[in-house]
Amino acid sequence: MAQLKLEQVYVIDADALINIGRWYPRDMKIFEPIWAKLEELVDEELLISHYEVYREVSSGYDYISEWCKKHSRIFKDVDDEQISIFEKVREVYDKNYWDRNITNPNPWADPWIIALAVQNKAIIVTNENKEKPNRIPSVARAFGINSLKPIEFFKEIGIQ
Secondary structure (H helix, E strand, C coil): CCCCCCCCCEEECHHHHHHHHHHCCCCCHHHHHHHHHHHHHHHCCCEEEEHHHHHHHCCCCCHHHHHHHHCHHHEECCCHHHHHHHHHHHHHCCHHHHHHHHCCCCCCCHHHHHHHHHHHCCEEECCCCCCCCCCHHHHHHCCCCCEECHHHHHHHCCCC
């Protein structure tokens, strides 16, 4: 029997990437199925992220920053559709929270992650609290976008 092709797109946030690298190190044999599945999703273009996430994670010298550099094709650039969605995302955030983060010199990928997920009808993978206001899950929910913690993501993609 042919294996069903997974078609759900996942948009992964910086904190999820960093913590997957930290909690499930690639060099430990027990975690090989996780990394093999991530590679499969990357190859099928079902695991994506935003260029702002790349800016957050690629500056380091750990395994995950090297992995991100090797798989830089998963990090999508801004396009006109995302900009349009980004403007709608901004309206969901608390104004003070938005102003504080958008003017910070450090990369802030959150609204771009949400815009990319809306654009691709994707599920977001993040460690952020699902109930706190102004966090990826709560803002994404306003657009009908679901979020999963990495462990929930692993279960959904068939890692036992």
